[in-house]
Amino acid sequence: MGAVEWQKIPSSLSELCINTTLRCGQSFRWRKNDAGVWSMALHNRILSLHQDPEHLYYRATFPAAQPALPTPPASHAPSVAAGAEEDDTPALVQHYLNLAPNLTELYKQWSAADANFAKKAPKFTGVRILRQDAWEALVGFICSSNNNIARISQMMHKLCVHYGPLLGHLDGEPYHDFPEPAALAQEGVEANLRSLGFGYRARYLYETACMVVEKPDGWLDGLRNPEAPVLGQKAEDGGEWQASGREGYRKAHEELLALQGVGPKVADCVCLMGLGWGEAVPVDTHVWQIAQRDYKFGKGKHSSLTKATYDAVGDKFRSLWGKEAGWAHSVLFTADLRAFSERLVAKVEKKEEDVEVKKEDGEEPVLEDIKKEEKVVEKRIKREDEDGEKDVLAVEGTVRRSKRARKG
DNA sequence: GTCGAACCTTTCGA
């Protein structure tokens, strides 16, 4: 493995908070280790992240002996073992984390346009829409139907372990890149996924993989917002704005609907998080609750979440928040997640106690000391994420414990 | 266009 030193770039927690962004239901593959470092296999390397109030730190770990070329004369292929020849990790980080937009400015705009956003957003700053791989987003959100984030994460992990190429190990854990469509379009995949606990989504994944494989090359990325091209491509104009969404967005949404297991909500998730269409507003159970509670839906004409109501909710948010409505929506969605619910309660003296109780419950005692350190770090950077660790560790815990001594 | 039921399994919360 060719590990590279940590790099750092200036970044405030208002511009990006990875502890929120990486576990708010956008990507389901990030794992946090005991030292508080987030890692994920991405584009043929293991990308690791952590941050303090002033900086974002990143590091890539490349697989050993991964010759870009069929290993010509090994004569002077020196320590360049991997990736060192033009390390594109800085560009990848910039691209994946979507660091270009000024998030503070966007929050200001959304707050000015919407009192409810202004009220909710201050406790959920730094939520950034990631630019994920479109295929991964498609698979992840097909799995998300009628499901919970912990299980979706577990399923994505299994998918990588069983069908993705192994890149290497970190903290003793294997990291696999995300499988290509062809890997999931093979005979027997459906049955195997079912046995792995995917339930009825096994068939959706297999059939969608087959359909994608049959499409012309580059079909999925062809549905991208030209303003948000894949890494290395030049940005172009995204088309004319309208409250129902730009033409390219509508086209992408419509095409995605033809895939198995893809309805309006999943299609919007892929549009927003995989294809760069900022106006895509996925309306799920959370957003529907929000729309009823805070935006006067749920009565009369729009009393139930029909297709027409679905579109109306999206239009409402698009006309309210504009071109990046899906982004604003994600902030409110995050605020609605149980995993973050503690931020909504007022800071009272009882809180410390509650946290302690939660921590002891269901966690390995061995981790106690480490976790207290972690807590200190979290406090130092002035975030309130003690609550979050519990959830994240729970996800990893099930994976790990299933292989080791679970009974204690 | 709308409605209801069925769908797999895990996690959550009372």
Add this chain to the structure above:
DNA sequence: ATCGAAAGGTTCG
């Protein structure tokens, strides 16, 4: 602890 409900929905009739 245990058990029903809910979980970032979609499909089918």
